[in-house]
Amino acid sequence: MxxxxxxxxxxxxxxxxxxxxxxxxxxxxxxxxxxxxxxxxxxxxxxxxxxxxxxxxxxxxxxxxxxxxxxxxxxxxxxxxxxRPGGPRTVTDEQVAELVAKTLERTPKDATHWSTRSMARETGLSQSTVSRVWRAFGLQPHRAETFKLSTDPYFVDKVHDVVGLYLDPPERALVFCVDEKSQIQALDRSQPVLPMMPGVPQRMTADYVRHGTTTLFAALEVATGKVIGSLHRRHRAEEFKKFLLRLDKEVPEGLDVHLVLDNYATHKTPAIKTWLVSHPRFHLHFTPTGSSWLNLVERWFAELTNKQIRRGVHKSVQALEADIRDWIATWNTDPKPYVWTKTADEILNRLAGYLKRIPDSEH
Incomplete structure (x- = not known):
């Protein structure tokens, strides 16, 4: 047919x-x-x-x-x-190809990246033509993003372990993402904050007065989004052990406790290892080195910073700690869990794609 x-x-x-x-x-x-x-x-x-x-x-x-x-x-x-309708083209395909190649493969002598003006001088094209070509090809020389590749030799195994906990948590167990937000500063502005008015944003002085620091130990329950927090003036294994004792009291008996945390030294001291031996229901799962993005509590820390700490004014550490405790209590009245969607294989495949774009990645 x-x-x-x-x-x-x-x-x-x-x-x-x-x-x-x-x-x-x-x-x-x-x-x-x-x-x-x-x-x-x-x-x-x-x-x-x-x-x-x-x-x-x-x-x-x-x-x-x-x-x-x-x-x-x-x-x-x-x-x-x-x-488009209008006069005949004045820029040839060869000129466009040369412009794109120079943008991608070369840098100007007096700068780290091209501007429309410097590229126009280099190619003899107009600044508006350079701008149109860059938009057509999605080129943005003025922008740069950061990244970090983990050098952990057990990176693949740890990704599978942590992501497996998120997507398929064990039965009769609670999974917590744990970390410390250290050196939270109690900052007071040197002059009064000027309130927001129509057409004028809130204004505050760029300089400030320091009144000390505190450290927040936090455990984000993956299933519900609830947070258990504990504030301490120091950041040692001793304080981390106290936080583990609090988790042990708040988690109902009969449930295992799986903790996702980073490779900070305070998490691996002999005292902590001894405590874990005597509390066999606790299981630690370490994220790969340099991979804090894999720990969901980091996302919660970002919310705390943006909504409470960054623009807060505190005349003492006690005032700062009171505001943090109030914020956590308010969060727990209507917690919102962060839902992990990517599988470990999807993450690793995407990473492999990035590595192919890096000439000397050696991965």
Whole structure:
């Protein structure tokens, strides 16, 4: 039976076009969206159907058909923004490719990153043209984000262990995310805070007076979002042991206690190990080194900081601690658990994708 439906547009590549597309696909610095369009065209040129290409590349038949048609009509230029009504183009594909390559692979002599003005001087294009090309390719040289790769030799095992607790907690047990927020400062502004008014935000002086610090030990119950907190003036294994004793009193007997925590030295002292031996229902699960993002209580600490500490004014450590206790009590009247959704395999696969983009990651 003959196939029905709209026939696909025949696509034939010249040697130069194929070389350019394959070069962009191989280049690590090529934007992912542009690389995907290049792969689509290369697959289509092999004679594959839109449906087959979409399945291979994780796209949709509609998107594949659109890029196929655009390439047939406009060639490589069709993989970018469609031509708009107006005068003829004054910027060639070669100039666009050169601009993108310089943005990704070079830096100016007098700066760490390009600006539209410096790139315009470098390429001889107008500043507005540079801006339009950067927007089309999703390039933002002025921005930089931070990241940190764990060097823990047991990284994979620890990720599976902690994420397994989140997604499939053991029966007759409670899972807590535990950490310490140390050196919380009681800060008083050197001059009175000016209240917010219509059209004017709250204003406070940039300088402040320090009145001491405190440390918050916190355990976030994964299932309910409730928090058990304890404030101490020092941050030692002795204080951590006192916090464990409090958890032991507050968790009903007959339930095991699984704690997700980091590799801080106070969590592994001989005194703590001895205490754990005498309290066998406690089980410690350590996150990989340098992977605090895996501990859900860090997200709760961020809320505490943003909503209570950062703009708070405290004339004493006692006042700071009172506000923290009140905030925890208010939180526990309507706790909101943080729901973990990613599996360990999904996390590790995404990390592997990032590592492929780093030339000398050695991972």
């Amino acid at each position: 003959a196939r029905t439906g709209r026939p696909k547009v025949e696509l034939v590549l010249s040697e130069d076009e194929r070389a350019a597309l394959e070069g962009w696909v191989r280049r690590r610095s090529t934007p992912q969206a542009w690389a995907l369009r290049c792969r689509i065209i290369l697959e289509c040129a092999s004679g594959a159907s839109n449906k087959d290409v979409a399945e291979r590349l994780g796209s949709t038949p509609h998107a594949v058909g659109r890029w196929r048609a655009r390439f047939v009509e406009h060639r490589i230029a069709g993989l970018g923004d469609m031509p």
